[in-house]
Amino acid sequence: MFMRHKLFSAVTALTISVLFAASAAEAGGKALSCYQQAVVPAVYKTVQERVLVKAASSHTVQKPAVYGYQKRRVLVQPERVTYRTSPAVYQTRHRQVQVQPASIGWEYRIVKGRKTLCKVQHPAVYRTVAEKVMVQRASKVAVRHPAVYGHVKEKVLIQPAQNYVVQQPAVYKTVTRQVLVQPARTVWQPVKVRGCRH
Template sequence: MRIVASVLSLSGSCLLAVQPALAGGRSLACYEPVHRPAEYATVEETVLVEPQRVVHETIPAQYGYQERQVIVEPARVVEEVIPARYETVVQRVIVEPARHVQRSSPPVYGKVFETVIVEPARTGWEWRVVNGHRVLCKVHIPARYGQVAKTVIVEPGRSWTETVPARYETRHARVLVEPAQRFARTIPAVTRTIREKVVVSPERVVARTIPARYAKERRIVKERDESYGWRQVHLRNSC
Protein backbone atom coordinates (compact mmCIF):
# COMPACT_ATOMS: atom_id res chain seq x y z
CA MET A 1 0.00 0.00 0.00
CA ARG A 2 2.89 2.35 0.72
CA ILE A 3 4.32 1.65 -2.75
CA VAL A 4 0.96 2.36 -4.38
CA ALA A 5 0.63 5.57 -2.43
CA SER A 6 4.10 6.68 -3.45
CA VAL A 7 3.37 5.81 -7.06
CA LEU A 8 0.11 7.72 -6.93
CA SER A 9 1.81 10.68 -5.43
CA LEU A 10 4.45 10.42 -8.08
CA SER A 11 1.78 10.19 -10.76
CA GLY A 12 0.21 13.29 -9.43
CA SER A 13 3.46 15.12 -9.61
CA CYS A 14 3.96 13.79 -13.11
CA LEU A 15 0.60 15.10 -14.15
CA LEU A 16 1.58 18.37 -12.76
CA ALA A 17 4.82 18.12 -14.67
CA VAL A 18 3.13 17.04 -17.88
CA GLN A 19 0.68 19.82 -17.86
CA PRO A 20 3.38 22.45 -18.26
CA ALA A 21 4.85 20.33 -21.05
CA LEU A 22 1.54 20.33 -22.78
CA ALA A 23 1.50 23.94 -22.15
CA GLY A 24 4.79 24.12 -23.90
CA GLY A 25 7.22 23.43 -21.05
CA ARG A 26 9.99 20.81 -20.86
CA SER A 27 9.09 17.34 -19.53
CA LEU A 28 11.18 16.15 -16.68
CA ALA A 29 9.79 12.51 -16.47
CA CYS A 30 7.02 10.48 -18.06
CA TYR A 31 4.91 7.59 -16.62
CA GLU A 32 2.35 5.18 -17.97
CA PRO A 33 -0.26 3.18 -16.05
CA VAL A 34 0.56 -0.43 -15.27
CA HIS A 35 -2.07 -3.15 -14.50
CA ARG A 36 -0.87 -6.29 -12.81
CA PRO A 37 -3.53 -9.05 -12.77
CA ALA A 38 -3.93 -11.36 -9.79
CA GLU A 39 -1.76 -14.45 -9.74
CA TYR A 40 -3.22 -17.90 -8.96
CA ALA A 41 -1.67 -21.32 -8.31
CA THR A 42 -2.97 -24.86 -8.10
CA VAL A 43 -2.17 -26.64 -4.80
CA GLU A 44 -2.73 -30.27 -3.81
CA GLU A 45 -3.81 -31.12 -0.24
CA THR A 46 -5.11 -34.08 1.72
CA VAL A 47 -8.75 -33.75 2.79
CA LEU A 48 -10.92 -35.94 5.06
CA VAL A 49 -13.45 -37.81 2.98
CA GLU A 50 -14.92 -40.02 5.76
CA PRO A 51 -14.09 -39.73 9.49
CA GLN A 52 -13.05 -42.67 11.62
CA ARG A 53 -15.98 -44.57 13.07
CA VAL A 54 -16.70 -47.59 15.27
CA VAL A 55 -19.14 -50.26 14.12
CA HIS A 56 -20.52 -53.05 16.28
CA GLU A 57 -20.91 -56.52 14.82
CA THR A 58 -22.99 -59.18 16.49
CA ILE A 59 -21.43 -62.63 16.36
CA PRO A 60 -24.19 -65.19 16.90
CA ALA A 61 -23.92 -67.86 19.53
CA GLN A 62 -22.53 -71.28 18.65
CA TYR A 63 -24.27 -74.39 19.87
CA GLY A 64 -23.30 -77.99 20.32
CA TYR A 65 -24.56 -81.15 21.98
CA GLN A 66 -23.39 -82.86 25.12
CA GLU A 67 -24.45 -85.78 27.23
CA ARG A 68 -25.06 -85.60 30.95
CA GLN A 69 -26.49 -87.71 33.71
CA VAL A 70 -29.84 -86.69 35.19
CA ILE A 71 -31.48 -88.10 38.30
CA VAL A 72 -34.69 -89.91 37.50
CA GLU A 73 -35.30 -90.91 41.10
CA PRO A 74 -33.26 -89.44 43.94
CA ALA A 75 -31.51 -91.56 46.53
CA ARG A 76 -33.55 -92.24 49.62
CA VAL A 77 -33.20 -93.79 53.04
CA VAL A 78 -35.66 -96.50 54.07
CA GLU A 79 -36.05 -97.28 57.74
CA GLU A 80 -36.82 -100.84 58.75
CA VAL A 81 -38.14 -101.61 62.23
CA ILE A 82 -37.86 -104.97 63.98
CA PRO A 83 -40.54 -104.93 66.69
CA ALA A 84 -39.74 -105.60 70.31
CA ARG A 85 -40.21 -109.12 71.75
CA TYR A 86 -42.11 -109.67 74.96
CA GLU A 87 -42.77 -112.65 77.24
CA THR A 88 -45.24 -113.31 80.06
CA VAL A 89 -43.58 -114.20 83.34
CA VAL A 90 -44.83 -114.96 86.83
CA GLN A 91 -43.63 -112.48 89.40
CA ARG A 92 -43.98 -112.26 93.14
CA VAL A 93 -44.75 -108.65 93.80
CA ILE A 94 -45.17 -106.69 96.98
CA VAL A 95 -48.77 -105.70 97.56
CA GLU A 96 -48.03 -104.01 100.86
CA PRO A 97 -44.46 -103.41 102.02
CA ALA A 98 -43.28 -104.25 105.51
CA ARG A 99 -43.88 -101.49 108.03
CA HIS A 100 -43.26 -100.65 111.65
CA VAL A 101 -46.22 -99.90 113.90
CA GLN A 102 -45.82 -98.16 117.23
CA ARG A 103 -47.84 -99.95 119.93
CA SER A 104 -48.51 -98.93 123.59
CA SER A 105 -50.46 -100.18 126.65
CA PRO A 106 -51.86 -97.92 129.40
CA PRO A 107 -50.77 -98.31 133.04
CA VAL A 108 -52.88 -100.46 135.43
CA TYR A 109 -54.02 -98.73 138.60
CA GLY A 110 -55.34 -100.19 141.89
CA LYS A 111 -56.60 -99.00 145.28
CA VAL A 112 -54.82 -99.69 148.57
CA PHE A 113 -55.88 -98.72 152.08
CA GLU A 114 -53.45 -97.40 154.59
CA THR A 115 -53.80 -96.24 158.18
CA VAL A 116 -53.24 -92.59 158.65
CA ILE A 117 -53.34 -90.40 161.73
CA VAL A 118 -56.58 -88.60 161.71
CA GLU A 119 -55.71 -86.67 164.81
CA PRO A 120 -52.29 -86.92 166.48
CA ALA A 121 -51.81 -87.60 170.18
CA ARG A 122 -51.84 -84.54 172.32
CA THR A 123 -52.11 -83.27 175.85
CA GLY A 124 -55.30 -81.59 176.79
CA TRP A 125 -57.42 -80.40 179.63
CA GLU A 126 -60.78 -81.64 180.70
CA TRP A 127 -63.13 -81.18 183.61
CA ARG A 128 -63.66 -84.14 185.82
CA VAL A 129 -65.57 -84.78 189.05
CA VAL A 130 -63.31 -86.40 191.58
CA ASN A 131 -64.71 -87.22 195.02
CA GLY A 132 -67.54 -84.98 194.44
CA HIS A 133 -65.37 -82.15 193.27
CA ARG A 134 -65.34 -80.78 189.82
CA VAL A 135 -61.74 -80.37 188.91
CA LEU A 136 -59.77 -79.46 185.70
CA CYS A 137 -57.39 -82.26 184.94
CA LYS A 138 -54.51 -82.39 182.52
CA VAL A 139 -54.95 -85.54 180.46
CA HIS A 140 -53.19 -87.35 177.58
CA ILE A 141 -55.34 -87.77 174.56
CA PRO A 142 -54.05 -90.61 172.33
CA ALA A 143 -53.83 -90.26 168.60
CA ARG A 144 -56.81 -91.17 166.46
CA TYR A 145 -56.32 -93.25 163.30
CA GLY A 146 -58.38 -93.87 160.18
CA GLN A 147 -58.30 -95.85 156.85
CA VAL A 148 -57.58 -93.89 153.68
CA ALA A 149 -58.00 -95.35 150.13
CA LYS A 150 -55.09 -94.48 147.72
CA THR A 151 -54.75 -95.13 144.00
CA VAL A 152 -51.45 -96.70 143.07
CA ILE A 153 -49.91 -97.99 139.76
CA VAL A 154 -50.18 -101.74 139.74
CA GLU A 155 -48.52 -102.11 136.32
CA PRO A 156 -46.93 -99.12 134.53
CA GLY A 157 -47.84 -98.39 130.90
CA ARG A 158 -45.34 -99.31 128.17
CA SER A 159 -44.72 -98.75 124.43
CA TRP A 160 -43.04 -100.91 121.80
CA THR A 161 -42.52 -101.13 118.04
CA GLU A 162 -44.23 -103.92 116.21
CA THR A 163 -43.07 -104.95 112.70
CA VAL A 164 -45.85 -105.83 110.28
CA PRO A 165 -44.32 -108.07 107.56
CA ALA A 166 -44.76 -107.33 103.88
CA ARG A 167 -47.62 -108.83 101.96
CA TYR A 168 -46.92 -110.47 98.59
CA GLU A 169 -48.94 -111.63 95.64
CA THR A 170 -48.16 -113.69 92.56
CA ARG A 171 -48.93 -111.89 89.34
CA HIS A 172 -48.44 -112.51 85.61
CA ALA A 173 -46.50 -109.70 83.90
CA ARG A 174 -45.53 -109.01 80.27
CA VAL A 175 -41.83 -108.15 80.23
CA LEU A 176 -39.53 -106.90 77.46
CA VAL A 177 -37.16 -109.60 76.31
CA GLU A 178 -35.61 -107.79 73.33
CA PRO A 179 -36.16 -104.12 72.50
CA ALA A 180 -37.27 -102.87 69.11
CA GLN A 181 -34.49 -102.25 66.58
CA ARG A 182 -34.32 -99.74 63.72
CA PHE A 183 -32.16 -100.12 60.62
CA ALA A 184 -31.61 -97.47 57.95
CA ARG A 185 -31.13 -98.76 54.41
CA THR A 186 -30.01 -96.43 51.63
CA ILE A 187 -31.48 -96.95 48.18
CA PRO A 188 -29.19 -95.33 45.56
CA ALA A 189 -30.46 -92.79 43.06
CA VAL A 190 -31.64 -93.87 39.62
CA THR A 191 -30.03 -91.89 36.77
CA ARG A 192 -30.13 -91.84 32.96
CA THR A 193 -28.06 -90.20 30.23
CA ILE A 194 -29.63 -87.43 28.15
CA ARG A 195 -28.28 -85.52 25.14
CA GLU A 196 -29.02 -81.81 25.13
CA LYS A 197 -28.18 -78.73 23.14
CA VAL A 198 -25.77 -76.40 24.92
CA VAL A 199 -24.15 -73.07 24.19
CA VAL A 200 -20.54 -73.56 23.15
CA SER A 201 -19.85 -69.87 22.57
CA PRO A 202 -22.42 -67.25 23.64
CA GLU A 203 -23.54 -64.46 21.38
CA ARG A 204 -21.24 -61.45 21.60
CA VAL A 205 -20.87 -57.99 20.18
CA VAL A 206 -17.48 -57.01 18.73
CA ALA A 207 -16.51 -53.38 18.23
CA ARG A 208 -14.54 -52.75 15.04
CA THR A 209 -12.87 -49.45 14.22
CA ILE A 210 -13.03 -48.30 10.59
CA PRO A 211 -10.18 -45.82 10.04
CA ALA A 212 -10.77 -42.41 8.52
CA ARG A 213 -10.55 -42.12 4.70
CA TYR A 214 -8.60 -39.31 3.07
CA ALA A 215 -8.19 -38.13 -0.56
CA LYS A 216 -5.95 -35.80 -2.54
CA GLU A 217 -7.71 -32.71 -3.73
CA ARG A 218 -6.53 -29.88 -5.92
CA ARG A 219 -7.69 -26.33 -5.55
CA ILE A 220 -6.71 -22.94 -6.92
CA VAL A 221 -5.40 -20.42 -4.45
CA LYS A 222 -4.59 -16.76 -5.01
CA GLU A 223 -0.94 -16.02 -4.56
CA ARG A 224 -1.06 -12.30 -5.36
CA ASP A 225 -3.90 -9.82 -5.64
CA GLU A 226 -4.61 -7.67 -8.67
CA SER A 227 -2.79 -4.33 -8.54
CA TYR A 228 -2.53 -1.02 -10.47
CA GLY A 229 0.47 1.30 -10.71
CA TRP A 230 2.66 3.49 -12.78
CA ARG A 231 5.97 2.96 -14.45
CA GLN A 232 8.37 5.51 -15.79
CA VAL A 233 8.89 5.63 -19.53
CA HIS A 234 11.40 7.49 -21.60
CA LEU A 235 9.85 9.02 -24.69
CA ARG A 236 12.02 10.51 -27.42
CA ASN A 237 11.95 14.19 -27.73
CA SER A 238 9.74 14.31 -24.65
CA CYS A 239 11.23 12.93 -21.51
Protein backbone atom coordinates (compact mmCIF):
# COMPACT_ATOMS: atom_id res chain seq x y z
CA MET A 1 0.00 0.00 0.00
CA PHE A 2 2.90 2.28 0.82
CA MET A 3 4.45 1.68 -2.63
CA ARG A 4 1.09 2.26 -4.30
CA HIS A 5 0.76 5.57 -2.47
CA LYS A 6 4.26 6.68 -3.54
CA LEU A 7 3.51 5.74 -7.14
CA PHE A 8 0.24 7.70 -7.04
CA SER A 9 2.07 10.73 -5.59
CA ALA A 10 4.75 10.58 -8.28
CA VAL A 11 2.19 10.31 -11.10
CA THR A 12 0.20 13.19 -9.63
CA ALA A 13 3.33 15.35 -9.32
CA LEU A 14 4.30 14.60 -12.93
CA THR A 15 0.84 15.39 -14.19
CA ILE A 16 0.76 18.69 -12.33
CA SER A 17 4.24 19.58 -13.69
CA VAL A 18 3.16 18.88 -17.27
CA LEU A 19 -0.06 20.82 -16.88
CA PHE A 20 1.79 23.67 -15.22
CA ALA A 21 4.37 23.82 -18.00
CA ALA A 22 1.68 23.73 -20.68
CA SER A 23 -0.39 26.33 -18.89
CA ALA A 24 2.62 28.60 -18.48
CA ALA A 25 3.46 28.30 -22.17
CA GLU A 26 -0.12 28.97 -23.18
CA ALA A 27 -0.61 31.80 -20.64
CA GLY A 28 2.34 33.77 -21.86
CA GLY A 29 4.38 33.27 -18.61
CA LYS A 30 2.23 34.97 -15.96
CA ALA A 31 1.77 32.58 -13.04
CA LEU A 32 -1.42 32.81 -11.06
CA SER A 33 -0.25 30.48 -8.23
CA CYS A 34 2.90 28.58 -7.43
CA TYR A 35 3.45 25.22 -5.68
CA GLN A 36 6.46 23.35 -4.43
CA GLN A 37 6.86 19.73 -3.42
CA ALA A 38 7.16 19.04 0.29
CA VAL A 39 7.69 15.80 2.17
CA VAL A 40 5.29 15.09 5.00
CA PRO A 41 7.14 12.81 7.46
CA ALA A 42 5.73 9.47 8.51
CA VAL A 43 3.51 9.37 11.59
CA TYR A 44 4.24 6.83 14.32
CA LYS A 45 2.63 6.02 17.64
CA THR A 46 3.98 4.19 20.66
CA VAL A 47 2.07 1.06 21.63
CA GLN A 48 2.52 -1.44 24.42
CA GLU A 49 1.88 -5.11 23.93
CA ARG A 50 2.15 -8.22 26.09
CA VAL A 51 4.58 -10.80 24.72
CA LEU A 52 5.28 -14.35 25.87
CA VAL A 53 8.72 -14.77 27.43
CA LYS A 54 8.43 -18.33 28.71
CA ALA A 55 5.69 -20.81 27.95
CA ALA A 56 3.80 -22.58 30.73
CA SER A 57 5.34 -25.87 31.81
CA SER A 58 5.08 -28.59 34.43
CA HIS A 59 7.47 -31.02 36.07
CA THR A 60 7.18 -33.90 38.49
CA VAL A 61 8.78 -33.66 41.93
CA GLN A 62 9.40 -36.74 44.04
CA LYS A 63 8.89 -36.23 47.74
CA PRO A 64 10.88 -38.82 49.72
CA ALA A 65 9.38 -40.91 52.49
CA VAL A 66 9.41 -39.43 55.98
CA TYR A 67 10.62 -41.58 58.87
CA GLY A 68 10.65 -41.04 62.60
CA TYR A 69 11.66 -42.82 65.76
CA GLN A 70 9.48 -44.06 68.58
CA LYS A 71 10.10 -45.84 71.87
CA ARG A 72 8.75 -49.33 72.37
CA ARG A 73 8.52 -51.20 75.70
CA VAL A 74 10.20 -54.60 75.62
CA LEU A 75 10.53 -57.39 78.19
CA VAL A 76 14.12 -57.71 79.37
CA GLN A 77 13.64 -60.38 82.06
CA PRO A 78 10.43 -62.23 82.90
CA GLU A 79 9.01 -62.51 86.38
CA ARG A 80 10.73 -65.17 88.52
CA VAL A 81 10.70 -66.68 92.01
CA THR A 82 13.80 -67.62 94.00
CA TYR A 83 14.07 -69.24 97.39
CA ARG A 84 16.11 -67.99 100.27
CA THR A 85 17.06 -70.42 103.02
CA SER A 86 16.61 -69.15 106.55
CA PRO A 87 18.89 -70.99 108.99
CA ALA A 88 17.69 -72.38 112.27
CA VAL A 89 17.65 -69.96 115.17
CA TYR A 90 19.32 -71.03 118.39
CA GLN A 91 19.37 -69.51 121.86
CA THR A 92 21.72 -70.14 124.75
CA ARG A 93 19.95 -71.00 128.00
CA HIS A 94 21.36 -71.62 131.48
CA ARG A 95 20.18 -74.21 133.97
CA GLN A 96 21.25 -75.77 137.27
CA VAL A 97 22.62 -79.26 137.05
CA GLN A 98 23.10 -81.41 140.17
CA VAL A 99 26.67 -82.50 140.34
CA GLN A 100 26.47 -84.33 143.67
CA PRO A 101 23.33 -85.33 145.58
CA ALA A 102 22.82 -84.56 149.24
CA SER A 103 24.54 -87.05 151.57
CA ILE A 104 25.39 -87.90 155.18
CA GLY A 105 28.92 -88.85 156.12
CA TRP A 106 31.43 -88.95 158.87
CA GLU A 107 34.37 -86.60 159.23
CA TYR A 108 36.79 -85.50 161.84
CA ARG A 109 36.61 -82.07 163.34
CA ILE A 110 38.49 -80.33 166.07
CA VAL A 111 36.15 -79.62 168.94
CA LYS A 112 37.65 -77.82 171.96
CA GLY A 113 41.09 -78.74 170.93
CA ARG A 114 40.32 -82.37 170.56
CA LYS A 115 39.89 -84.46 167.47
CA THR A 116 36.25 -85.43 167.29
CA LEU A 117 34.41 -87.72 164.79
CA CYS A 118 31.20 -86.09 163.74
CA LYS A 119 28.27 -87.19 161.56
CA VAL A 120 27.83 -84.51 158.94
CA GLN A 121 25.03 -83.91 156.39
CA HIS A 122 26.33 -82.69 153.06
CA PRO A 123 23.84 -80.70 150.79
CA ALA A 124 23.47 -81.47 147.12
CA VAL A 125 26.00 -79.78 144.86
CA TYR A 126 24.73 -77.91 141.78
CA ARG A 127 26.48 -76.30 138.84
CA THR A 128 25.18 -73.81 136.24
CA VAL A 129 25.60 -75.09 132.72
CA ALA A 130 24.86 -73.36 129.39
CA GLU A 131 23.11 -75.16 126.57
CA LYS A 132 22.16 -74.19 123.02
CA VAL A 133 18.45 -74.55 122.36
CA MET A 134 16.82 -74.28 118.86
CA VAL A 135 13.97 -71.79 119.00
CA GLN A 136 13.15 -71.77 115.23
CA ARG A 137 13.70 -74.43 112.62
CA ALA A 138 15.52 -73.76 109.34
CA SER A 139 13.12 -72.79 106.50
CA LYS A 140 12.89 -71.70 102.85
CA VAL A 141 11.43 -68.30 102.03
CA ALA A 142 10.07 -67.58 98.50
CA VAL A 143 11.30 -64.29 97.04
CA ARG A 144 9.30 -62.89 94.07
CA HIS A 145 11.23 -60.87 91.48
CA PRO A 146 8.94 -58.80 89.20
CA ALA A 147 9.44 -58.68 85.42
CA VAL A 148 12.00 -56.18 84.14
CA TYR A 149 11.12 -53.99 81.16
CA GLY A 150 13.17 -51.64 79.02
CA HIS A 151 12.65 -49.32 76.06
CA VAL A 152 14.13 -49.47 72.56
CA LYS A 153 14.04 -46.91 69.74
CA GLU A 154 12.77 -48.15 66.42
CA LYS A 155 12.45 -46.48 63.01
CA VAL A 156 8.87 -46.14 61.76
CA LEU A 157 7.38 -44.81 58.51
CA ILE A 158 5.42 -41.61 59.06
CA GLN A 159 4.60 -40.70 55.46
CA PRO A 160 5.33 -42.77 52.33
CA ALA A 161 7.16 -41.35 49.32
CA GLN A 162 4.94 -39.59 46.81
CA ASN A 163 5.12 -37.75 43.49
CA TYR A 164 3.37 -34.50 42.68
CA VAL A 165 3.28 -32.22 39.65
CA VAL A 166 4.42 -28.61 39.91
CA GLN A 167 2.82 -26.25 37.39
CA GLN A 168 4.90 -23.32 36.16
CA PRO A 169 2.70 -20.55 34.70
CA ALA A 170 3.63 -18.78 31.51
CA VAL A 171 5.77 -15.67 31.88
CA TYR A 172 4.83 -12.53 29.99
CA LYS A 173 6.29 -9.06 29.75
CA THR A 174 5.06 -5.80 28.37
CA VAL A 175 7.17 -4.27 25.59
CA THR A 176 6.95 -0.85 24.01
CA ARG A 177 7.37 -0.38 20.24
CA GLN A 178 6.74 2.17 17.52
CA VAL A 179 3.91 1.49 15.05
CA LEU A 180 3.60 3.27 11.66
CA VAL A 181 0.29 5.09 11.51
CA GLN A 182 0.87 6.96 8.27
CA PRO A 183 3.88 6.63 5.94
CA ALA A 184 5.89 9.60 4.74
CA ARG A 185 4.44 11.25 1.59
CA THR A 186 5.19 14.00 -0.89
CA VAL A 187 2.62 16.80 -1.32
CA TRP A 188 2.37 20.07 -3.27
CA GLN A 189 2.21 23.12 -1.07
CA PRO A 190 1.52 26.70 -2.22
CA VAL A 191 4.48 29.08 -2.01
CA LYS A 192 4.89 32.86 -2.41
CA VAL A 193 7.03 33.68 -5.40
CA ARG A 194 7.41 37.09 -7.01
CA GLY A 195 5.16 37.36 -9.97
CA CYS A 196 2.72 34.74 -8.51
CA ARG A 197 -0.61 35.56 -6.94
CA HIS A 198 -2.63 33.37 -4.60
